[in-house]
Amino acid sequence: MEYEPVIGIEIHVELKTKSKMFSSAPCTFGEAPNSQTVPFDLAMPGTMPVVNQEAVIYGIKICSAMHMNIARTLYFDRKNYFYPDLPKGYQITQQFHPIGTKGYVELVIDGKTIKVGVDNAHLEEDTAKQVHLSDVSLLNFNRCGTPLLEIVSDPDMHTGQEAMKYVETIREIVTYLGCSDGKMENGSMRCDINISLRPKGSTTLGTKSECKNLNTIANIGSAVDYEIKRQTEILESGGSVDQETRRWDEALKRTVLMRKKTNAIDYKYFREPNIVPIDLDEGFIYDAVHSMNKLPNQYRVEFRQLGLTDYQIEELLSDREFVLVFEDCIKLGVKSPEILWNFLMVEILGYLNKNEQTLQDLKFSRDALVSLVNIVHAGKINSRQAKEVLAIMLEEGADPVKIIKDKGLEQVSDTGAIENFVDEVLACNAQSIADYQKGKDRALGYLVGQVLKASHGKANPTLAKELILKKIRPCGSNK
Amino acid sequence: MLVKGEVSATQLVEECIALVETDKCNSFEAMCFEDARKEASKITKVEEDEFLKGIPYFAKDNYSTKGVETTASSNILNGYVPTYDATVVSKLRRAGMIQVGHTTMDELAMGGTGTTGHKGNTTNPYDRERIIGGSSCGSAAALAQGIAPFALGSDTGDSVRKPASYAGLVGLKPTWGRISRFGLFPFAPSMDTVGFFTRNVLDASYVLSTLSGHDNHDMSSSARKKEKYQEYVLKHKSLKKVGYFKAVMDGIIDPVIKKAFVNLLEEMKKKGYEVIEYDFKEELLDALYPTYMIISCAEAGSNNANLDGVRFGPSAMNNPQTYKEYMTDCRTRGFSDLIKRRFVIGSFALLAENQPEMFNRAQKARRLIVNALNEFFDSIDYLISPSAFSIPKKIKDLSTAWSTHPDFLDNILTIGNFGGYPSITLPLCFDQGMPIGVNITGRCFEDGHVLACAQDVEEITNLHDLVTEVK
Amino acid sequence: MIKVTKEVIDLCAENLLFKLNPGQTDLIYEEFNTIMAQIDFLKGIKGVDDAEPMTFPYSEHQRFLRQDKPIKPVKAELELSNSHSRIGNQIKLPKVVGNKNDEMDE
Structure with a gap:
C-alpha cells in the first residue's frame, strides 16, 4: 500500500518585547541568574498578571502576516499543572479564544507556491530555566514570563522539505516583522512536529508521533524524513504506530522515544479570572497592521x-x-x-x-x-x-x-586625449590592423588593450574601441 | 483631635499597641510595632482633609505587606515575609494610616467560622464561646474590642459582611473592581473583593474614597472615575426604592431579628423610602450554596498551586528525592485537612470530562442568579436583608463538612459576590446580647448610594461605634 | 462525568501534590454524595444549560494594556530571601530527572 505522510507543526516564538508578557520585569538574555524578575515572576502570593501591549501588537502583526482573523476581544485561560519551572502552578495562555485564528502561509518550493493553513496563534508566557547538575537542579526565573506566540499549523504538509520550508517561512515572517530573533539554536523559536501516515486517498488521519528537540531547520527535514521512513516500515510490516513523543537525536541522526502518550495530563483549563476581557479597538488593530515591516x-x-x-x-x-x-x-x-x-x-x-x-x-x-x-x-x-x-x-x-x-583612477573619457593614444597605438601596430581588416576580431581587442596600456588604464575602453573602429573600419563594411 | 493636635499619632499608636496585648479573642498574627512607631513619629501635622492620617489599623493576614510576615493563617506560608506591598497597603500608607499588624483569618480565607486558621479559634468578644464568623475573623474581633477603628478584610462570599454582623460592626464589600486586589492573596478572584471594617458608615466612606480607583497592577480594577464617597453619606444622597425577598422575610424565624428588621423597614418608609416585597425565585436562592462552593473551590485550587515551598514558605523535610516529593511534602504538611478536601473537590470539578457538568454548570447557574438580580435592580435600588438569621454558633457545635442541606439564608450574602455588587453590613439589633447586622446591596458602582442608604439605616438604629468589653 | 471513587479522589490529591490523612478520602467520598445531589439540583434549574457560563461579575470589558516599559527588577538576594532551598542566587531542588518534555506537552 502507498502511504501519504501528514505533517502539522506547532511553533513557539519568543517575542522580542522589552518587558515580560504579564509583568514589567525586563526581558533580557544572559544576565545573572534571578536578577531579572519582579514578584509576579516568582508567583509571590497576591501578584497579578497585566498584559503587555507590545506583545499584543506583535501578535497582531504576525497573525496579520499569516492572513489570520484577529480577535477583537482578548481572553486568557489557565493551563494548570505542577512543574518546578512553572511558579504559579499554571500557565496563562489562550486556550479558548486565541488572538489569531484560521489563516495560511505561502511556501514557494521549486517555483511552485503551496498554501499551508494556520489553525491558530495564541499568546502565552515562557517558563523558568532549569539547569541540571549532578545531584540537584537549579532554577533561574529570568526567562520566566517572556512572551510567546504559539503558532499551530493545520496538518497540511506532506514532506520534510515542506516542513522545513514552513518553519523557514514563519521564521522569515517573525524576524522581518522585528517581533522575534527567530533563533532556533538558542530557543527563541521552538518547533514540535506531528507526523502521521495514512493510506493514499484516505481522508482520516493516522496515529501521530510528536517530535521535539529540533534546533535547526535542517534537523526538521531529517527528523520528518526519518519518521516517515520509520512509520512506513512499521505499517508495511503489519504493525501499528503508537502515539508517542519522540526526540531528534542529532548524534544518532534519528528520532528516539521519549514517552508513550498514555494517561495524558488533564490541564483543567479555565478562564483566567484576573484578566477581564480586553477590547481591542479598530484603531489599535489598524495601527498595528499598518506599521508592519x-x-x-x-x-x-x-x-x-x-x-x-x-x-x-x-x-x-x-x-x-x-x-x-x-x-x-x-x-x-x-x-x-x-x-x-x-x-x-x-x-x-x-x-x-x-x-x-x-x-x-x-x-x-x-x-x-x-x-x-x-x-x-x-x-x-x-x-x-x-x-x-x-x-x-x-x-x-x-x-x-x-x-x-x-x-587618479577616473577613466579618460575625453575623446581628444584618447585619440592621441589611439593614434600612437595604431601607428606601431600595422599588422594587427591588417589582421582585423581581414576579419580577425581578436585583433581589435588587442588594439584596445594597447590603448589602455598606453593610458595606464585610465582610458575608457568603450570610447577607445569606438575610436579605433572609426579609424580602421574594414574595407567595404562602411555603411 | 489629631487635626487640633489634642492627640498625636504616636499616642494613638502606643494606645493601640497596648490594647493589642489585652486581646482576648486570638485576633492577631504578626505585628509590626516598631515600624508603626516609626511611621507615627513622622506625623507631626494633620490637615483638616487628611481623614485617615495618623490612625492605626490592622490588615487581614492575606494582604502582602513588605517586611511583615504574611501567612493567610496557613502553615504553608509560615515565615513568608513579602517583598512588596499590596496596593491598598501602599494607598493607606500614603494617606498616613499606620499599620500595626496583621489579623487572623480562616486558612487561606476559605471558611466562614474563624476557626480554621493555623493559630486556632478566633472568638467573638461578645461571647467567647461563640464564633465571630470568618474568614476575616481577627479584623472583626480587633475592632469589636476597640483595639483600632479600622481593619482590612477580604470578602469572597461574605467574609467581611458576616463577621461584621456578628461583631456589631460596619463591613463594606465595595463593587468588584472598585478597589485594586493587587497584593491580596487570592481565594477565588472572580469574587474576591477588598473589604474592610469600621465602626460607623461615615468612616467606611472615607476609606473607600482613599482606596478606590484603577491600578495598573490589577487588570480587573475598573477605569471608572473614583468618587468622594463621603459626600453621599454627608449629604444623604440615597436612592429611595428598597426591596426585600419574600422568601427571606418568610424565612426569618428568630422573633427578635424579625421584629427589628420589620421595624427598620417601617422606619425607612418614614424616611421616604419605598419598601417593596419582591418574589425572587427560591430555586435560585437554593442554588447559591452549591454554585458558590463549586466555583470558589475550583478557583482556589488553582490560585494556591503556587504554594509549594520552593520559592517561599517552609521547605520540605524528609529528604525528598524528586521535585514532586519536595512539593508534596511541603503541601501535605502545609494545608489542613479541610483545605485539601476543598482543593480535591475543586480539582475534580475542573477535570476536562467533568467541567461541563460541574464547574461550567455552576458558572451557568451564577449567570442565572445574576440575571435575576439584575432584573431586580432594574426596578429597585437596594436589596435589604438581615446579614444573619440567628446569633452566631457556639464553637463546639461547628462542622466543617460540605453542607448537606444548606439554608439559603446562610448564603444570601454571596449574592453580592456573584454579581460584584457593592454590599454593606451594619448593626441591626442585639439578640441575647449578641449583635446582628443588616445588609444593603446595590447596583455595581453605586457604592456611594449604598453608603448613603446605610447612613440612613444607621440613623434609624442608632447603633454605631459599638465596642464591647470582653468578659 | 468521571465516576467518583476513592481511587479517583486519591489520584486528584496526588495530582495536587499532597497526601490525604487517613479517613479524609472517605470523608471526601461522602461529601461527593452531597455535591452530586446539589449538581443534579443545579441541572434541574430551568434554563441553566442554555446560560452562558459566567466568569466575571459583570460584562464591562477592559481597554487597558500595559506599556512595554521594563522596570528595575528586584535584586536576586531579596527576591529569593524567602526560599529555604538555595545555592547562591538560584533555587535548588532535588535533581529533576530527565526533562520536562518527558511529562508535559508545551
Missing part, C-alpha cells in the same frame, strides 16, 4: 521586477539588514541593482564577515555606496578599480568621488 514575499516580487535572479533574491533575503540597505540604495537612485547586489553581497558582506563586523559598522553612507555604483554603471571606472575604491571606503570611509580623484 515589509515581508519577504513582498520583497521577492519587487526584487524580481528589478531584474535580480532567484539566487540573488534569496541570498539577499537571508539577512533583513542587507535588504534594508539594498532597498534604501534603490530609493536613492541606484542605476544598477545588479552591481549594487555584487558590492553588497560579495565585497561588503565578505569584508564584514572577515572583520566580524555588521552593517552598522560601515564607515560610509548609503549615498556614497549609490554614488560608487552609479560611477561604475556609467563606465567611469572599471570593476577592478571599483573594488579598489570600495576597499578604501570600507577601511577609511571616504567619499568615492574623492578617492577616485585622489588616486
Whole structure:
C-alpha cells in the first residue's frame, strides 16, 4: 500500500518585547541568574498578571502576516499543572479564544507556491530555566514570563522539505516583522512536529508521533524524513504506530522515544479570572497592521521586477539588514541593482564577515555606496578599480568621488586625449590592423588593450574601441 | 483631635499597641510595632482633609505587606515575609494610616467560622464561646474590642459582611473592581473583593474614597472615575426604592431579628423610602450554596498551586528525592485537612470530562442568579436583608463538612459576590446580647448610594461605634 | 462525568501534590454524595444549560494594556530571601530527572 505522510507543526516564538508578557520585569538574555524578575515572576502570593501591549501588537502583526482573523476581544485561560519551572502552578495562555485564528502561509518550493493553513496563534508566557547538575537542579526565573506566540499549523504538509520550508517561512515572517530573533539554536523559536501516515486517498488521519528537540531547520527535514521512513516500515510490516513523543537525536541522526502518550495530563483549563476581557479597538488593530515591516514575499516580487535572479533574491533575503540597505540604495537612485547586489553581497558582506563586523559598522553612507555604483554603471571606472575604491571606503570611509580623484583612477573619457593614444597605438601596430581588416576580431581587442596600456588604464575602453573602429573600419563594411 | 493636635499619632499608636496585648479573642498574627512607631513619629501635622492620617489599623493576614510576615493563617506560608506591598497597603500608607499588624483569618480565607486558621479559634468578644464568623475573623474581633477603628478584610462570599454582623460592626464589600486586589492573596478572584471594617458608615466612606480607583497592577480594577464617597453619606444622597425577598422575610424565624428588621423597614418608609416585597425565585436562592462552593473551590485550587515551598514558605523535610516529593511534602504538611478536601473537590470539578457538568454548570447557574438580580435592580435600588438569621454558633457545635442541606439564608450574602455588587453590613439589633447586622446591596458602582442608604439605616438604629468589653 | 471513587479522589490529591490523612478520602467520598445531589439540583434549574457560563461579575470589558516599559527588577538576594532551598542566587531542588518534555506537552 502507498502511504501519504501528514505533517502539522506547532511553533513557539519568543517575542522580542522589552518587558515580560504579564509583568514589567525586563526581558533580557544572559544576565545573572534571578536578577531579572519582579514578584509576579516568582508567583509571590497576591501578584497579578497585566498584559503587555507590545506583545499584543506583535501578535497582531504576525497573525496579520499569516492572513489570520484577529480577535477583537482578548481572553486568557489557565493551563494548570505542577512543574518546578512553572511558579504559579499554571500557565496563562489562550486556550479558548486565541488572538489569531484560521489563516495560511505561502511556501514557494521549486517555483511552485503551496498554501499551508494556520489553525491558530495564541499568546502565552515562557517558563523558568532549569539547569541540571549532578545531584540537584537549579532554577533561574529570568526567562520566566517572556512572551510567546504559539503558532499551530493545520496538518497540511506532506514532506520534510515542506516542513522545513514552513518553519523557514514563519521564521522569515517573525524576524522581518522585528517581533522575534527567530533563533532556533538558542530557543527563541521552538518547533514540535506531528507526523502521521495514512493510506493514499484516505481522508482520516493516522496515529501521530510528536517530535521535539529540533534546533535547526535542517534537523526538521531529517527528523520528518526519518519518521516517515520509520512509520512506513512499521505499517508495511503489519504493525501499528503508537502515539508517542519522540526526540531528534542529532548524534544518532534519528528520532528516539521519549514517552508513550498514555494517561495524558488533564490541564483543567479555565478562564483566567484576573484578566477581564480586553477590547481591542479598530484603531489599535489598524495601527498595528499598518506599521508592519515589509515581508519577504513582498520583497521577492519587487526584487524580481528589478531584474535580480532567484539566487540573488534569496541570498539577499537571508539577512533583513542587507535588504534594508539594498532597498534604501534603490530609493536613492541606484542605476544598477545588479552591481549594487555584487558590492553588497560579495565585497561588503565578505569584508564584514572577515572583520566580524555588521552593517552598522560601515564607515560610509548609503549615498556614497549609490554614488560608487552609479560611477561604475556609467563606465567611469572599471570593476577592478571599483573594488579598489570600495576597499578604501570600507577601511577609511571616504567619499568615492574623492578617492577616485585622489588616486587618479577616473577613466579618460575625453575623446581628444584618447585619440592621441589611439593614434600612437595604431601607428606601431600595422599588422594587427591588417589582421582585423581581414576579419580577425581578436585583433581589435588587442588594439584596445594597447590603448589602455598606453593610458595606464585610465582610458575608457568603450570610447577607445569606438575610436579605433572609426579609424580602421574594414574595407567595404562602411555603411 | 489629631487635626487640633489634642492627640498625636504616636499616642494613638502606643494606645493601640497596648490594647493589642489585652486581646482576648486570638485576633492577631504578626505585628509590626516598631515600624508603626516609626511611621507615627513622622506625623507631626494633620490637615483638616487628611481623614485617615495618623490612625492605626490592622490588615487581614492575606494582604502582602513588605517586611511583615504574611501567612493567610496557613502553615504553608509560615515565615513568608513579602517583598512588596499590596496596593491598598501602599494607598493607606500614603494617606498616613499606620499599620500595626496583621489579623487572623480562616486558612487561606476559605471558611466562614474563624476557626480554621493555623493559630486556632478566633472568638467573638461578645461571647467567647461563640464564633465571630470568618474568614476575616481577627479584623472583626480587633475592632469589636476597640483595639483600632479600622481593619482590612477580604470578602469572597461574605467574609467581611458576616463577621461584621456578628461583631456589631460596619463591613463594606465595595463593587468588584472598585478597589485594586493587587497584593491580596487570592481565594477565588472572580469574587474576591477588598473589604474592610469600621465602626460607623461615615468612616467606611472615607476609606473607600482613599482606596478606590484603577491600578495598573490589577487588570480587573475598573477605569471608572473614583468618587468622594463621603459626600453621599454627608449629604444623604440615597436612592429611595428598597426591596426585600419574600422568601427571606418568610424565612426569618428568630422573633427578635424579625421584629427589628420589620421595624427598620417601617422606619425607612418614614424616611421616604419605598419598601417593596419582591418574589425572587427560591430555586435560585437554593442554588447559591452549591454554585458558590463549586466555583470558589475550583478557583482556589488553582490560585494556591503556587504554594509549594520552593520559592517561599517552609521547605520540605524528609529528604525528598524528586521535585514532586519536595512539593508534596511541603503541601501535605502545609494545608489542613479541610483545605485539601476543598482543593480535591475543586480539582475534580475542573477535570476536562467533568467541567461541563460541574464547574461550567455552576458558572451557568451564577449567570442565572445574576440575571435575576439584575432584573431586580432594574426596578429597585437596594436589596435589604438581615446579614444573619440567628446569633452566631457556639464553637463546639461547628462542622466543617460540605453542607448537606444548606439554608439559603446562610448564603444570601454571596449574592453580592456573584454579581460584584457593592454590599454593606451594619448593626441591626442585639439578640441575647449578641449583635446582628443588616445588609444593603446595590447596583455595581453605586457604592456611594449604598453608603448613603446605610447612613440612613444607621440613623434609624442608632447603633454605631459599638465596642464591647470582653468578659 | 468521571465516576467518583476513592481511587479517583486519591489520584486528584496526588495530582495536587499532597497526601490525604487517613479517613479524609472517605470523608471526601461522602461529601461527593452531597455535591452530586446539589449538581443534579443545579441541572434541574430551568434554563441553566442554555446560560452562558459566567466568569466575571459583570460584562464591562477592559481597554487597558500595559506599556512595554521594563522596570528595575528586584535584586536576586531579596527576591529569593524567602526560599529555604538555595545555592547562591538560584533555587535548588532535588535533581529533576530527565526533562520536562518527558511529562508535559508545551
